[in-house]
Amino acid sequence: MTLTERASAIRLVVFDVDGVLTDGGLWYGPDGEVMKRFDVKDGHAMVLARLTGLPVAILTARTSKIVETRAKELQLAKVFQGRREKGPALIELCAELNASPHEAAYMGDDVNDLPAMAHCGLTACPADAVAEVREAVHFVSSHPGGRGAARELIELVLRATGRWEQALAHAHPRP
Secondary structure, eight states, X not given: OOHHHXXXXXXXXXXXXXXXXXXXXXXXXXXXXXXXXXXXXXHHHHHHHXXXXXXXXXXXXXXXXXXXXXXXHHTOSEEEOSOOOHHHHHHHHHHHTTOOGGGEEEEOOSGGGHHHXXXXXXXXXXXXXXXXXXXXXXXXXXXXXTTTHHHHHHHHHHHHTTOHHHHHXXXXXXX
């Protein structure tokens, strides 16, 4: 099956956070985690996906108010935080969003993401993911985590599912 064929069957896109939606850096102050850097282009792609009817969700082992805030701002379909067992969590997430795991795309960057990926129809990672993940996925982004990798996956899916023109119409409304 080609990459485009896989992408054309996707009805849900799921992302890990640290190392995927961020560059993987964790900034701590005296009271704990204080900052994460998110890419605005990744966020815009998530909004375009939502506006075209393609739900986007987060599945992460860590728990962070920052992630909750970002997800609310983007109006993501679901956020699963503190889920260290990502395989069962992915299945539960798909069930809650009425999608088969085979209709889900998942982007992760480290070996703890592999159990979730084992269930998905399309797997992806940023360019700077660990070797085991880069070797296991269907699609390796040309961008590192937190620097456009999520945007690249969403655009691939939007194009393959015939939603790209609709996304552009949302991005550039005509008077």
